[in-house]
Amino acid sequence: MCEEILRYDSVEVSFGEKVVVSDVSFSLRQGEILGLVGESGSGKSTLIKAAMGLLGTNGMVTKGDILYKEQNILDISEKEKRRIRGAQIGMIFQDAGASLCPIRTIGEQIYESMRAHRKISKSEAKNHAMELFEKLHFKDGKRVWDSYPFELSGGMNQRAGIAIAMLMNPPILFADEPTSALDVTVQRQVINEMLHLRELFGTSIIIVTHDLGVVKAMADTVLVLKDGKKVEYGKAEAVLNDPQDAYTQKLLSAVPVLRRSVNT
Numbered sequence: 136m137c138e139e140i141l142r143y144d145s146v147e148v149s150f151g152e153k154v155v156v157s158d159v160s161f162s163l164r165q166g167e168i169l170g171l172v173g174e175s176g177s178g179k180s181t182l183i184k185a186a187m188g189l190l191g192t193n194g195m196v197t198k199g200d201i202l203y204k205e206q207n208i209l210d211i212s213e214k215e216k217r218r219i220r221g222a223q224i225g226m227i228f229q230d231a232g233a234s235l236c237p238i239r240t241i242g243e244q245i246y247e248s249m250r251a252h253r254k255i256s257k258s259e260a261k262n263h264a265m266e267l268f269e270k271l272h273f274k275d276g277k278r279v280w281d282s283y284p285f286e287l288s289g290g291m292n293q294r295a296g297i298a299i300a301m302l303m304n305p306p307i308l309f310a311d312e313p314t315s316a317l318d319v320t321v322q323r324q325v326i327n328e329m330l331h332l333r334e335l336f337g338t339s340i341i342i343v344t345h346d347l348g349v350v351k352a353m354a355d356t357v358l359v360l361k362d363g364k365k366v367e368y369g370k371a372e373a374v375l376n377d378p379q380d381a382y383t384q385k386l387l388s389a390v391p392v393l394r395r396s397v398n399t
């Protein structure tokens with residue numbers, strides 16, 4: 136069995152007085168893909184933002200622990216948190232294209248995000264990016280490097296966003312609805328790319344989605360959230376094929392067909 140890399144222990148998150156996530160526990164092993172599902176507002180994003188220290192001014196973890204490699208990351212300084220974000224825990228969002236700066240090329244943005252964590256020259260950053268682009272089967276990596284986000288398709292921007300998140304080779308990747316803004320073909324491509332990253336680097340991934348088709352295609356384990364509480368948690372096969380909870384059964388009734396595949 137692979138080593139445990141992340142553990143949530145009875146985590147409660149509140150915004151002001153309002154508790155939005157309560158008593159959630161789970162663990163993530165090296166190379167594991169965990170699907171975090173539930174309807175809108177169930178607390179999926181809040182749960183992952185809690186580990187990143189990105190709950191904003193009125194949000195905080197009010198109970199429990201979040202352990203990264205056995206260290207409680209709720210106790211560490213803001214400086215240490217910044218060191219973990221990006222380099223240890225990478226993140227990709229629903230619309231990576233929108234979070235890219237529109238007036239700077241992808242290459243400039245890659246260089247800047249790498250330089251924030253280590254001393255590196257622009258040509259070293261470029262070489263590193265080209266290697267990863269190649270591993271991810273980008274057809275024309277040099278063009279992506281030189282392009283502004285508006286010069287690339289939405290799908291290509293999203294793939295570039297994943298590559299940027301992976302350039303520091305973080306052991307954990309949080310992917311928050313990474314495919315929901317994409318059409319089916321690119322969605323498939325992005326799913327395959329994340330599976331490929333896990334194969335190449337042993338990356339552990341938490342994928343937040345309301346789409347159980349994506350979970351079916353990717354996840355080893357599934358955690359179902361409802362109103363901030365865990366309603367079901369276990370091996371993907373068991374949760375998806377034999378859901379015990381009525382809420383999971385309801386979610387499962389609207390699954391589009393998307394089979395597991397590693398071909399690009």
Ligand SMILES: Nc1ncnc2c1ncn2[C@@H]1O[C@H](COP(=O)(O)OP(=O)(O)OP(=O)(O)O)[C@@H](O)[C@H]1O
Pocket residue numbers: 150155173174175176177178179180181182190191193194345
């Ligand atoms: N900054 C905030 N201040 C106050 N309440 C918040 C804040 N962020 C989230 N919430 C509340 O926390 C709850 C969980 O929200 P969250 O965004 O985590 O849900 P989600 O499952 O990720 O939803 P979606 O699928 O729509 O992204 C919601 O009731 C939401 O209104």
